[in-house]
Amino acid sequence: MEESKSGTVRAVDRALDILLCFTDTTDLGLTEIAEKTGLHKSTVFRLLASLEAKGFVTRDSSTEKYKLGFRIWELSVNLSQGDDPATILLPEMERLRDILGETISLYIRDGSERIRIQAVQSKHSIRRVAPIGARLPLYVGASSKVLIAFADMNTQENMINDWKEFIDISAYKDQMAGIRKVGYATSVEEREPGVAAVSAPVFNRSHQLVAALSVSGPLNRLTLENMKDHAGLIIESANRMGNMLR
Structure with missing residues (x-):
């Protein structure tokens, strides 16, 4: 069994890379997956054949496109949801959303x-449509700022130093200090034209940062004045969420 330099199994790594191609789309052709x-x-082709045989992908013979198979859904049913913030915090x-009328999102940091x-x-x-599972850069956006501003200082320093080509580090650090305050x-339009967002941190009972709670919508409804008015409600909601978590 061939191992990669990291000590993992190369074939398994490659098969998982193929499955991860479907995080932002529903169907892909062989050429698209290869790219x-x-x-x-x-x-x-060989890896897809193995995945198809085990039910992890299916192939549409009319389009020659691949989709995730039933085995993925079978596994997802057995995910432990007891400590999953995505499940626990949904009612809040x-x-x-019913109070503010705008799209509500929950973000976590991954690297x-x-x-x-x-x-x-x-x-x-x-409205602002927010697909679940979307991966976004950390150096722009209200929720990104929250995930950095309230992270431990070592994480914060490492992240910020990696963004020298994107940001003014001194100004960014001052901004983070203001957010913590x-x-x-x-x-406002940092990642998408016409879109604004306001975000607050969600801490667990040990005061560890768990997620960023974000409200987003079009600029004509989420003006800077409106976001400032909404901030108290969002912070209160984030605090309630934190109390729900272990």
Whole structure:
């Protein structure tokens, strides 16, 4: 069994890389998967055959496209949800959405990215659509600022130093200090044109940062004044969420 330099099994790594291609799309062709993984088509074809045989992917014979298979859903049913913030905090997110009327998202940090692990969509016809599972950069956006500002100082320093080409480090550190002081962060068109967001930290009972609670929507509704007015409600909601967690 061939091992990679990191000590993991190369074939398993490659098979998992193929499955991870489906995090942001529902179906992919052989060529698309090869391009995403950087693997030869012949290697991808053999791995897909194994995954298909075990039910982890299925192939549509009419389009020659692959999709995730039933085994993925069988495994997901058995995920332990007792400590899963995406499940525990959903009712509070729905309550906040009903109060503010905007899209509510919950983010966690994974390395140098943030992941949206839960979302409740606004009921407005014009709204910010927030797909669950999306990975986004950490150096822009209200929730990113929260995940950095309230992280431990060692993590914060390491992250910020990696972004020298994207940010003014001195100004960014001052901004982080200001966010810690007021307890929330805002962003206006930092990642998407016409979109604004305000975010607050969710701490567990040990005061460890768990996630960032974010409210986002179009600029004509989420003005800077409105976000400042909403901040207290969002912080209160984030505090309630923290009390729900172990």
